[in-house]
Structures are given as C-alpha cells and as structure tokens.
Amino acid sequence: MSSTDQIITVLKLEYLFKGCSDDFIGQMAAQGRIISANKGQVLFVSHDEAAYFYIVVSGWVKLFRETLDGAQAVVDILPTGHMFGETSLFENGEYPFSAEATESMKLLAVPMGLLQQEIENNPKMALAMLSAMARYRKHQDREIEHRTLQNAPQRIGCFLLRLADQSHEGAVKIHLPYDKTLLASRLGMQPETFSRALAKLKEKTGIKVNGATIEMDSLDQLVKYSCAACSSEFPCNDLPACRKVE
C-alpha cells in the first residue's frame, strides 16, 4: 500500500470525513504528513499558532491544560482515528489546549487551511462539522454531569461500561486502554484515589481486577452501581472516545 493510500485509510477512520468527497480526501492525503512521537513528547502547547490539525494513527494522545504552578486538567485522551486541534479554526487560530503523546505513537498532521477552505466552500462539510461539534458538546456535557453527580468509584465503573461491549450479554473481559495513572487524570482524580476507588468498586460490584484486566460475570452490577448517579439510562449511546475504533 502506498503512503498516500495509508493516509487515506487513516482519514476515513475519523467520523467527520466519512462522507467526504474523494477529491477533498485526496488533497488532505497529498498534503498530510505522518509523524512519529515518543512517549511524553509535546506536540503543541496551548496558544501555539494552529497550523495543523491531527488525527491519531496509533497510540493515545493526552489533551490538557496547565496552570502556572503545574497543575494539570486533562481535557481528553484520544485513540486511533480521532481528530484534534481542528477547533482552533474558531478560536482565533490558537490551540486551546496542549497535546502530548502518551506512548510511542504515530500521527497524521494536515494543514488547517485545507479544512478551513472545505468548510467555507462546501456547505455539506460545514454541516458535518456542526454534527461533530454537537457530538463533542454532548460528550463534554456528560463529563460535567459525571463530575458533579458521580463519585470516584462510580466514574470508574461508568468508564468501564463504555469500554465494554454493551451489546453482548453475559461474562465480560475488559482491558484498560492505557495506564492507571493516566486513566486517573482522565477521570479527574489522583492516582491514589483511583487505586482505592477501584478497590471499592471491586468490593461493591464483584468485578475481578488483575492488573489492567478486569472481568465480571455480567455488566448488571456495574450498571446498577454507576448508572444510578447519572441522568442517562444504560446503555448510553455515547460515542466512546475511550474505545478504539475498529
């Protein structure tokens, strides 16, 4: 497979580009570049001029913001096929957060101008972008709700549920997508709190924890415990930005 074909495959993973013209996809493929990043490498920092948007090719990216004294708030952690940095189009051309590779990984960088042109010239693209923004907004709204109504063990349970295959009845085996310290920050808690909260979740729901592998006979207990403190009914038709795109 040629490099361009590889890039096209990556582009089509991102929901926003699913229905795009071959012409536009082709342009992005021609001007896009696959780049590598090592663990801990900072791709850009908040307020950098946003010349590119990115799509995760492999690995996970941490988006975050930082105070002067170093406290971090993780905005999101994105898997393969997810786009980021594109909202800078509407934020006076600056990235609104910093981005860091959480492991050795690959990314596709595409010049922002391409997307901007397409949105401005192709009404369908603007509508698609609107859908993408709305989807994200829903995701963020739910995040705020979770932080307000769920305690630490419930948030972990909720995350596990979104990670699990919800269509499937019976026994479930889940593998945590990235390390526990990172997951803790994703859920807005300290690593120590995560460790204790997972232990409490285990005690309350009977899940079996073995390192990064979690097993249970069924999702029922988890649903009962976590979804009680959430306004959405299980299964929440969330776009799972915590699960890898197949």
Place this chain on the structure above:
Amino acid sequence: MSSTDQIITVLKLEYLFKGCSDDFIGQMAAQGRIISANKGQVLFVSHDEAAYFYIVVSGWVKLFRETLDGAQAVVDILPTGHMFGETSLFENGEYPFSAEATESMKLLAVPMGLLQQEIENNPKMALAMLSAMARYRKHQDREIEHRTLQNAPQRIGCFLLRLADQSHEGAVKIHLPYDKTLLASRLGMQPETFSRALAKLKEKTGIKVNGATIEMDSLDQLVKYSCAACSSEFPCNDLPACRKVE
C-alpha cells in the same frame, strides 16, 4: 413598538443572529411567540421532542439534567438574550436537558424548522452556528477545568470576576444575578458549601459581602486567589454567560 418589532429586538440580542439577513429575522419574528413562565415552571424536559428553540427575553433559565432519584446537575443558567434548545437540531430532535424558569420571566419561542432551514440553505448561517458552538465548547471546557482545579471558594471568586467589569480599575461593586442557592448549583456545590466558601473567600481576599451585594477595593486580591488555580490568565476573554447583555 409593535409586537413584531419587540421580537426583532430580542432576536438581535442573541450573538448568533447579529449578522443575519432582515429576511430571516423577519421570518423568525413572524413565527416566534413571546411566552410567559412562572418561577419553577418547567419549559421542557430532557428527551422531549424539540419543536422550538428559545431566547430569554427577561429573567433567568436553568438548564439541568436529573437522575432517577432526583439529583440534579445544572448545565447552565442563562440570562436575557441567550438562546437554548437549538442544539437539538443535532441530537436526533430531542432536547438534551430540561429547562426551568427561575423566576417569573418571558421567553421567545421560535419553531426549530426555521433555524434548520436557514442553516441548511445559507452557508453563512452554518458558519455562524459553528462559531456559536465553538464558543460554547470553550465555555464548557473551561467549566470542566474549573471543577477539576479550583476549590469552592476559588470557583466563587472566579465567577465574581467574570461578573465584574474587568476593564475598570479600582473599587468594584457586584450584585449577584440570582439567588445563592441557584448560584451554588451553577457552580456545582451545595448551598451550605456555598455559604461557607463565600465566608472563606471573604476572609482570604477581604471582599465585603452584604446579602447579594459584594464590594471590594480592587479585583487584585480576587485575581490572585482564584486565577492561581486556572490555566487562563486574567482577564479571561470569556463570553460571560453569567452577565446580562446590555
């Protein structure tokens, strides 16, 4: 002033409609209806079919979500000139939250179809809508950050700062826009916690609290105390959805 002219005045308060054609504004004015709501009146509940979007004419609207056992998470509290319910266009036609009048107030209800058509037929409108969504997203992102990094007194201080006239040096007098219980829920805390946190803020920054009126010699102390736990520098060019539109 005719009823239609009144409605046009209201429509032009909303940022999204600032640059719209007189034709579209006229259509909305013709099909829009001013409605009254009493304190506590529920305008719609989450998952209702979204036939109208709304603009606040006077008073404040609480947007919230609720769990089965009655716990509430306040999504936002909107003042005069702000629109809500419009995102249902991208949420399979259902409202993603419930809305309640926090006092006796007036609202403008406009059929959703009008906005939908305009967005689909007028590329400029789609772009304006994109900007509006991006602005809102920024707002929500910051909210998550505040919940993560700021404690209760700092969140109150931050809210006061956004309420204050930041361009003006020297002594400041602020009047809380709605009652403290509601403000507490807006900031994601219990009324009791709010009361104590305000007392602590007073002690830490020397602000003078008298009922709903708050005075201080300058914003400096507040900035020092609250903005230390935030990634944005003061003054944060937030769109103040907490301050009324002039």
Place this chain on the structure above:
DNA sequence: TCTAACATTTGACAATAGTCAAGGCAAGTT
C-alpha cells in the same frame, strides 16, 4: 401587621478525596 414559605447561615458530624511518605511489583538493563 402577621405569617407562611423560602432562603440563608451555622453547628455537628460523615463521607470523600487529596497529600505525603514508604513499600511493593514488574519490565527491562547492565
């Protein structure tokens, strides 16, 4: 004016989460 209905504050206490320090564990290196 009086009063009922709320809003706000306060006290006492419980639950939850954060902080700091010390170990344990596992994977990879020398």
Place this chain on the structure above:
DNA sequence: AACTTGCCTTGACTATTGTCAAATGTTAGA
C-alpha cells in the same frame, strides 16, 4: 542476578465537601 526505573498500592493523616438538623433572615401575600 542485581539494579534501576516507573507504575501502582498502602498507610497515615489532612483538607474539602456533603448531609442533616436547627436557627435565623427575608419576602410576598393574607
């Protein structure tokens, strides 16, 4: 095997926030 490094867990303690109950203010009506 011994060592290093980073991740994770645990203990002890603190800080923050929530809960429940009671007292105090406030306000809009009757």
